[in-house]
Every structure is written in C-alpha cells, then in structure tokens.
Amino acid sequence: MDDESLTTPYFPTWCPGCGNFSLWSAFKNACIKEHWDNSNTVLVAGIGCHGHILNFIKLTSFETLHGRPIPVATGIKTVNPLLNVFVFTGDGDCLGEGGNHFLHACRRNEDLTVIIHNNGVYALTTGQTSPTSPKGYKSKSTPAGNTDAPLNPLALAITTGATLVAREYAGNIENLTSLIIKANNHKGLAIIEVLQPCITFNKRFTHSFFRENCCRLDPDFNTANKQKAYTKSLEFGIKKMPLGIFYEV
Amino acid sequence: MRIKKVFSLKIGGCAGQGVKSLGLLFSKCLLHLGYKTYSYIEYPSLIKGGHNVVQISVSQNQPTGPTTKTDFLVALNRDTLDKHLGELEEGAGVLLDLGEKENTLKVSHKVKFFGIPLANISGEKYPVSNVIALGALVALFGGELTILNGEIEKEYRHEKSMAENLKAAKLGFDFIKKNYPKESAILNPLESLTESPDKILDGNEAVSLGAISAGLEFASIYPMSPISGIIHFLASHQKTHNYIYKQPEDEISAINMAIGASFAGARSLVATSGGGFCLMTEGFGLAGITETPLVVIEGMRGAPATGLATFSEQGDLSFVLNAHQGDFPRIVLAAGDIREAFDLTRKAFNLADKYQTPVVVLLDKNICDNSQSISLPNSPYTIDRGKLTTDRVENYKRYILSKDGISTRTLPGSGNFFIANSEEHNEFGYSSEDSGNRISQMEKRMLKLETCAKKDMAPPTLYGSKNAELTIVSWGSCKGSILQALKDFNNVNFLHLMWLNPFPAKEVETILSQARYIIAIEGNYSAQMARLIREKTGIEIKDKFLKYDGRPFFVEDITDKIHRVLKDIKNG
Structure with a gap:
C-alpha cells in the first residue's frame, strides 16, 4: 500500500496553506503504516471544509449532513465492529450543529476515533464565529466582537466519558500520524482536537501563532488521572496551549 | 341478557389502576371461550390519575x-360511572x-348492577382491585377460574x-x-379451549x-407515544x-444511526410519531440522496407540536409525502389494521432494499395501541436484498446509471471503493x-419510483x-x-388506500369516476387524502367526513353518516 493507492482523481480544493493539508498527509501516512484500506476501514465526515477530505482519500466513506457524522459512524461501528471507523468533523459540525451527539457519544464511550478539525471559525460559509471562537473575536457574524465564551472540546470530552482525549497541532504531521494510530487502537471513544489555522478567515489562529504558543505536555504527565486531565484541559492561552494525550484509560 | 352481534364491554378507571392489563387479560380469557375481540384504549398523557378506558x-x-x-361496564372508580353511564x-x-x-340509580333505563367490594374485598387496596374485577368478570361471563x-x-x-x-x-x-x-x-361461552389458536x-x-x-x-428508536411499545417489544x-x-x-441521532447501520449492511428501522419525524426529516432526505435503504414507522397522533399526545389523528399524510427539501424517491405506505401493520412492515424492508431508498409505514395511534385477536401470521416471506454485492468489482461505480434507476449496492469492508x-x-x-x-x-433516483x-x-x-349507491374512500385505521359498519349495508362499498407514494392513480380514478356518490372519511382537519386524490386524479370529493378530536371513528359514526347520505340521495 502506498500514497498512490489512496489517491483520487481530485486534488484538494482547500486554500493553499490550510491546516487540512497537513492533517490529510498525517492521516494518509497512518493508513499506509497500518494498512487501512477498503477491506477494513470507513471514513465518516460532516459538512464544512473538513468534509471535503473524503474526496481526496480513496477509502470507502460517508459524507453525512452537517453535524451528523457521529451518529452515522455509531451505526456503522455498532453493526460492524471489525471496521476501523474514523470521524472527521469540524468545530461547528461537532460542537455547534452536532453538540448533542458529541456529548452522548462521549457518555456511551463509543468505539470510534473522532478528529475535530478546530480552526475556530465557520470557514466554508465564509467566516462566521464558531463555538470555539474566543471571546471578543471579530468576524462577519460578530463585527463588534464575540460576546460568547468558547466551548472547550477536551474538557467536555473528559467530563462526559471519552476515554482517550488528546490535542495536536495540524503542522506536527508525524505526531499526528502516531496519535491517529494510537486512537484507532484504543478501545472506546478517542477524541483528537486538531488545532489548525484558517488562513483565509481566522487571522488570529495562524501557523505562527500556534507554533509560538503550543507547548507539549510533560512526558511524565499522569494521563490516567481524570481530575488532573480536566484541570490541564482548561489551560489555554498565550504560550500555554498543551499538546499531547491529556487522558487515557 | 340480550345477545348482540357485537357485544361491547367497557372498562374504566384511573391511570395506574390497571385498566389496560385488565382489558388485555380478559380479552385473553375471551379467546378461551371461543370469542374474537377488538380493543380500543383511550388514556391521557399521565402515569397516575386521569381517566383510562378500554x-x-x-x-x-x-x-x-x-x-x-x-x-x-366495569367501573373501577366513580369517575367511570359519571362518564359512561349514559352510554x-x-x-x-x-x-x-x-x-x-x-348513587347510580339515576340511569333512566333498566340496568343490572353487580356490586362487589373491589377496594376492600381482600382488605387490600389496588393495584389488585383490577384483578378482583377480572375474577368477577370471568365468573359473570361463564368462564372457569382455571382459564x-x-x-x-x-x-x-x-x-x-x-x-x-391469583388470590x-x-x-x-x-x-x-x-x-x-x-x-x-x-x-354464553361458545367453546372451552385450553389453548386458543389466536393471540391478542x-x-x-x-x-x-x-x-x-x-x-x-x-433499530434505533427514541421513546414517543404512540410507538414506545415497539421499543419495549424490540428491546x-x-x-x-x-x-x-x-x-x-x-430522533436526529436515531435516523442517522440507522442510516449508518444500513450503509454497513444491516436491515434497519426507526419508529417515531409526527414530532419525532420532524427531527428526522433531515435524515430522511439523506437516506434518499445516498440511496440508503431505511424503514421508517410513523405512528400518527394528535398534532401539531405536542398536540394530543396519547390520542389519534391522521394528520401527517401531507407532511410525510412532502418532508425534506427538494425531490427524492420515497415510498409511503399506510396500514389500516394490525394485520396490515405486520404485512406492510415486512414488505417495507424488501422495498427499501430493492429501491435503496427510505420507506415509510404510516400508522395511527388507533393501530399502534389498539389490540385484537389474531392468529399469528405465518405467511411465507422471502428476504429480498435487491441489487447487492459483497464481491470485489473492477472499477466499481456505486451510483452507476441504469435502466431501472437502481445501481448495485456494496458494503464497506467489501474492498470496493465508494x-x-x-x-x-x-x-x-x-x-x-x-x-x-x-x-x-x-433522474436516476427518481426513476426508481417509476x-x-x-x-x-x-x-x-x-x-x-x-x-354501489355510495362509495367510501378512506385510509388508515378508519x-x-x-x-x-358496512355489514349493515349491501349498497355501499369502500375503497381502502394503502399505497400513497407511488400512488395507484389509474385504479383510483377508474373506481371513483364510476362511483355514484363519494364520501372521503379521514381523521384530520384538512382532508389530506382527498387532496392527494385530487392531485393525482383530478377528482374532487365534495363530501368529506372528517374527525380531528383525537378519537377514532366509532362504528356508529360511520353508520349514522351512511344513513344520512342514503336518505339525502333518496330524497334527491
């Protein structure tokens, strides 16, 4: 298996520099390493820029409705537990339109890998505030600044019952590849938040911003401690955006 | 006591008193005595209190x-006497x-009272008072205690x-x-059967x-009246x-889970009522465009919004026929009774697989909750999964154009990419x-409907x-x-519709264009079936007999209406 066998006739339509490119590479690398092919793997996506990924990886997939990839993936995995089932979703898809499904998939600890493409903005609809946009964030839908506090997907996942909760920055392709493999091997729900820039509509979360402010979790961090994982997940600020596995049981 | 063609027994009490289980157990006893039964249940959206009647x-x-x-009449409480003595x-x-x-001697005509200390016969209060009444009923109807x-x-x-x-x-x-x-x-007992061939x-x-x-x-089903019984049985x-x-x-998750399961190869079902189907409309169209087989049971109740939660209506026909934006092929069937509910559900699974599209079976609360004696259907059934392959196909095209609109489906894990x-x-x-x-x-998708x-x-x-002098057109539990009612008339016929989309326009048009007088009977405000008939055949039915109070059409409602119309016809 090689990159060629995963290639479709379509080249990504994402903006040049979009975080989705490196995520795409990281995922394809994982496929090659692990021999994920059409005999064992299904991809499920929602609607948003992230969802287009299905057209660029030659693996059987389901492009669902906005917000609904998690329940569709749940149905697939429930009736065929032998399949590797990956959910690609965005901050708006997973935490806005599909927020209820996210909570309940965590509660049920479904045996899925959910990759949240978090760019903090509704990009495909040309730049409105999303559930993870910071307070004060100016966008087409919040010209005077976002008045609402952002959701923290990791804190939510830890408290509601997901059993592998991690964050990575889209630019760290190798780390992301091994994290995706680990998540797939995990029995239970694995949530990976991928911080990625939207180079067109989010002028705040840029590649250089993430490079400057992301830090790695201490290698000795106790990932089996739910309270500590929760507290750690609340850290999010300048020079303080931890990457790595927060929680794994 | 006078023996009638159909004997009517009514049991009333408050919710929690066991009215429904009394009715069910007594119906089962009646089977042993050689009788057939049909039970109508009416209850409010309450756990305790309120008035329940079977x-x-x-x-x-x-x-x-x-x-x-x-x-x-079996009156487990005072309320029952007040409400039903007049009937x-x-x-x-x-x-x-x-x-x-x-307190009950105010009834004008002759009624025989059987007093029994229900509440304190055993020194205990209900929940067993319903079973005391049941024991009494069996004695009064000539049954044996062993049954x-x-x-x-x-x-x-x-x-x-x-x-x-037992006590x-x-x-x-x-x-x-x-x-x-x-x-x-x-x-009088007709027979004394230790095992009846019928079930309730x-x-x-x-x-x-x-x-x-x-x-x-x-199956993924979110609880909702009147289809929660499906959950209880299936679970x-x-x-x-x-x-x-x-x-x-x-319900959004319900339909999407079922679509995922069906995509992965499982015969999948969702069930809901109108309110839940509102949430499912989004997924309904998703099944349509992705050509994923799906069976949807829609048990109608009084609407809109929460409406009459535990009462019946046939008000979702137009909604189900038109739900979701745009066009996609949907098959919509409506069951008229319990036997049809069984048959159409089975048929729906084959149709969904064959046409790779969602199939709705419309029921109404009168079918979901009402029960009857029926011999367990054992008609032959062959599972037809339609065009489906799990073999590796060279250059596989999931949505390949074809003469009948149907492409060969495959499943994830088969090795075929789609x-x-x-x-x-x-x-x-x-x-x-x-x-x-x-x-x-x-055009390919819509061709499947043709x-x-x-x-x-x-x-x-x-x-x-x-x-016939008079033709009734109706659907569902009517x-x-x-x-x-028709047993009393030899000059009235009845056209019963089960296929609502696609619609048998030619046959309906032929029958109705020959009819001398037509009445449309349905349980909704706007005569949605009559509207559909007009849309499909151009025939406008002027006499619409409608009911939207949540109650079923009682046999007497139909008989009275027929008498009125026949009289009008006779008088020109």
Whole structure:
C-alpha cells in the first residue's frame, strides 16, 4: 500500500496553506503504516471544509449532513465492529450543529476515533464565529466582537466519558500520524482536537501563532488521572496551549 | 341478557389502576371461550390519575372497530360511572364497587348492577382491585377460574405478584358465584379451549414481529407515544432474534444511526410519531440522496407540536409525502389494521432494499395501541436484498446509471471503493456540481419510483360490490369501523388506500369516476387524502367526513353518516 493507492482523481480544493493539508498527509501516512484500506476501514465526515477530505482519500466513506457524522459512524461501528471507523468533523459540525451527539457519544464511550478539525471559525460559509471562537473575536457574524465564551472540546470530552482525549497541532504531521494510530487502537471513544489555522478567515489562529504558543505536555504527565486531565484541559492561552494525550484509560 | 352481534364491554378507571392489563387479560380469557375481540384504549398523557378506558368489542366473528354503546361496564372508580353511564344500552350490566351502588340509580333505563367490594374485598387496596374485577368478570361471563389462573401465571412471572394476583382473582370469582348464584352468563361461552389458536396483538407488537420476521438487524428508536411499545417489544427480544436495539439521544441521532447501520449492511428501522419525524426529516432526505435503504414507522397522533399526545389523528399524510427539501424517491405506505401493520412492515424492508431508498409505514395511534385477536401470521416471506454485492468489482461505480434507476449496492469492508455522499455526486460518489451529472443522477433516483410503481405497487382494495349507491374512500385505521359498519349495508362499498407514494392513480380514478356518490372519511382537519386524490386524479370529493378530536371513528359514526347520505340521495 502506498500514497498512490489512496489517491483520487481530485486534488484538494482547500486554500493553499490550510491546516487540512497537513492533517490529510498525517492521516494518509497512518493508513499506509497500518494498512487501512477498503477491506477494513470507513471514513465518516460532516459538512464544512473538513468534509471535503473524503474526496481526496480513496477509502470507502460517508459524507453525512452537517453535524451528523457521529451518529452515522455509531451505526456503522455498532453493526460492524471489525471496521476501523474514523470521524472527521469540524468545530461547528461537532460542537455547534452536532453538540448533542458529541456529548452522548462521549457518555456511551463509543468505539470510534473522532478528529475535530478546530480552526475556530465557520470557514466554508465564509467566516462566521464558531463555538470555539474566543471571546471578543471579530468576524462577519460578530463585527463588534464575540460576546460568547468558547466551548472547550477536551474538557467536555473528559467530563462526559471519552476515554482517550488528546490535542495536536495540524503542522506536527508525524505526531499526528502516531496519535491517529494510537486512537484507532484504543478501545472506546478517542477524541483528537486538531488545532489548525484558517488562513483565509481566522487571522488570529495562524501557523505562527500556534507554533509560538503550543507547548507539549510533560512526558511524565499522569494521563490516567481524570481530575488532573480536566484541570490541564482548561489551560489555554498565550504560550500555554498543551499538546499531547491529556487522558487515557 | 340480550345477545348482540357485537357485544361491547367497557372498562374504566384511573391511570395506574390497571385498566389496560385488565382489558388485555380478559380479552385473553375471551379467546378461551371461543370469542374474537377488538380493543380500543383511550388514556391521557399521565402515569397516575386521569381517566383510562378500554372498550372491547366481542363477537363470534372478528370485530374490527370501536363502538360508543356499551353492553357491560366495569367501573373501577366513580369517575367511570359519571362518564359512561349514559352510554349503556337497555338491559346493560355494570360491575362496580359496592360502595357506589346507591348513587347510580339515576340511569333512566333498566340496568343490572353487580356490586362487589373491589377496594376492600381482600382488605387490600389496588393495584389488585383490577384483578378482583377480572375474577368477577370471568365468573359473570361463564368462564372457569382455571382459564384465568393460566393467563395470570403467564402474565405475572414474579412469584409474589403471581400469588397476589391469583388470590385476588379467586376472591372476585368466588364473590360473584356466592352472591349472584342465579345469574346466567352474560355471554354464553361458545367453546372451552385450553389453548386458543389466536393471540391478542396490538399494532406496535405487529410491527415488531413483522420487522423481526423480515430479518431486522438494527433499530434505533427514541421513546414517543404512540410507538414506545415497539421499543419495549424490540428491546426485550434482541438476544433471541439476533438484532440490535440502540437507544439514541434524539430522533436526529436515531435516523442517522440507522442510516449508518444500513450503509454497513444491516436491515434497519426507526419508529417515531409526527414530532419525532420532524427531527428526522433531515435524515430522511439523506437516506434518499445516498440511496440508503431505511424503514421508517410513523405512528400518527394528535398534532401539531405536542398536540394530543396519547390520542389519534391522521394528520401527517401531507407532511410525510412532502418532508425534506427538494425531490427524492420515497415510498409511503399506510396500514389500516394490525394485520396490515405486520404485512406492510415486512414488505417495507424488501422495498427499501430493492429501491435503496427510505420507506415509510404510516400508522395511527388507533393501530399502534389498539389490540385484537389474531392468529399469528405465518405467511411465507422471502428476504429480498435487491441489487447487492459483497464481491470485489473492477472499477466499481456505486451510483452507476441504469435502466431501472437502481445501481448495485456494496458494503464497506467489501474492498470496493465508494462514497455515500450527501452532496450531489457522480457515479463513484465523488462530490460533483457538474450540470449534466446532476441531471442524470436526479433522474436516476427518481426513476426508481417509476420502477417501483410498475413492479411492486399494489392496486387499492375495493370492499363490497362494484355497483354501489355510495362509495367510501378512506385510509388508515378508519378501515376497521368502516368494514364493521358496512355489514349493515349491501349498497355501499369502500375503497381502502394503502399505497400513497407511488400512488395507484389509474385504479383510483377508474373506481371513483364510476362511483355514484363519494364520501372521503379521514381523521384530520384538512382532508389530506382527498387532496392527494385530487392531485393525482383530478377528482374532487365534495363530501368529506372528517374527525380531528383525537378519537377514532366509532362504528356508529360511520353508520349514522351512511344513513344520512342514503336518505339525502333518496330524497334527491
């Protein structure tokens, strides 16, 4: 298996520099390493820029409705537990339109890998505030600044019952590849938040911003401690955006 | 007591008093006596309190609808007497608590009262008062206590509650034998069967049995009246019949889970009422464009919004026919009774697989919750999965254009690549906004409906003589009361519609254009079926007999209407 066998006739339509490119590479690398092919793997996506990924990886997939990839993936995995089932979703898809499904998939600890493409903005609809946009964030839908506090997907996942909760920055392709493999091997729900820039509509979360402010979790961090994982997940600020596995049981 | 063609028994009490289980157990006892039954249940959206009533039509031949008149009333509380004494026929009987007797003599005509100390016969208060009444009823109807004991033992498996109920039944039975020894049986037993070939089944059970026998593999259902009974049945038989019931967080999740399961190869079902279907409309169209087979059971209740949560209506027809934006092929069937609910559910699974599209079976609360005696259907059934392959296919195209609109499906894990895509897509499933592709894919999908109309659509059923003075057109649960009423007329026929999309326009047009006078009967405000007939055939039915109070059409409603119309016709 090689990159060629995963290639479709379509080249990504994402903006040049979009975080989705490196995520795409990281995922394809994982496929090659692990021999994920059409005999064992299904991809499920929602609607948003992230969802287009299905057209660029030659693996059987389901492009669902906005917000609904998690329940569709749940149905697939429930009736065929032998399949590797990956959910690609965005901050708006997973935490806005599909927020209820996210909570309940965590509660049920479904045996899925959910990759949240978090760019903090509704990009495909040309730049409105999303559930993870910071307070004060100016966008087409919040010209005077976002008045609402952002959701923290990791804190939510830890408290509601997901059993592998991690964050990575889209630019760290190798780390992301091994994290995706680990998540797939995990029995239970694995949530990976991928911080990625939207180079067109989010002028705040840029590649250089993430490079400057992301830090790695201490290698000795106790990932089996739910309270500590929760507290750690609340850290999010300048020079303080931890990457790595927060929680794994 | 006067023996009628159909004997009507009514049992009333407050919610929590066991009105429904009393009705069910007594119906089962009646089977042993050789009778057929039809039960109509009416209850408020409450757990305790409120007024519950079960009306059981009893006859040698299968009764099919509810009636308003009462030949025997069982009053578990005062409220029942106040509400239903006026419905008693001349010479009717009433079983009531001894303490109530003195207050009830205001009935104008002759009624026979059977007083029995329901509340304190055993020194215990309900929940067993219903079983005391049950024991008394069996005695009054000439049954043996052993029959009732057998049914109680089947119903109450827990040792303590079985003993309590057996004791209560005997107290009630013995009380009647001792205090009314000269009373002849209210209905003479026709037979004395240790095992009846019939079972008592409600619509929810019929749907569940239909689904299981059709090879159900996955169901996700969010609780909602009147279809929660489907959950209860399916959830408790998973292990023995090898399918999964999964409880979702809402109806949006329910339909999307079922679509995922179906995409992965499982025969999948969702069930809901109108409100839940509102949430499902989004997924309904997703199944349509991704060509994913799906069976949707829609049990209608009083609407809109929360509406009349525990009452019936046929107000969702237009909604289901038009739900979701744009066009996609949907098959919509409507069951008229419990047998049809079973048959159409089975058929729906094959149609969904064959046409790779969602199939709705419309029921109404009168079918979901009402029960009747029925011999367990054992008609042959072959699972037809349609065009489906799990073999590796060279250059596989999931949405390949074809003459009948149907492409060969495959499953994830088969090695064949495809995308089930909510966006318009090309033959492989890749997103495509190309104009020519859009047209060919849209036409391909819609062609499936034409294929279905040619190959599978059944003509509507015309009951009664072709040459009638009056033709009734109806659908859904109205069927039972109409058929029951028609037994008194030889010049009225009845066109019963089951296929609503695709619609048998030609057959309906032929029958209706020859009819001398047409009445449309349906349980909604805006005559939605009549509107559909007009849309499909151009025939406008002027006389619309509609009901939207949440109650069923009682047999008397239909009989009175026919009499009025026939009189008008006669008088020109």
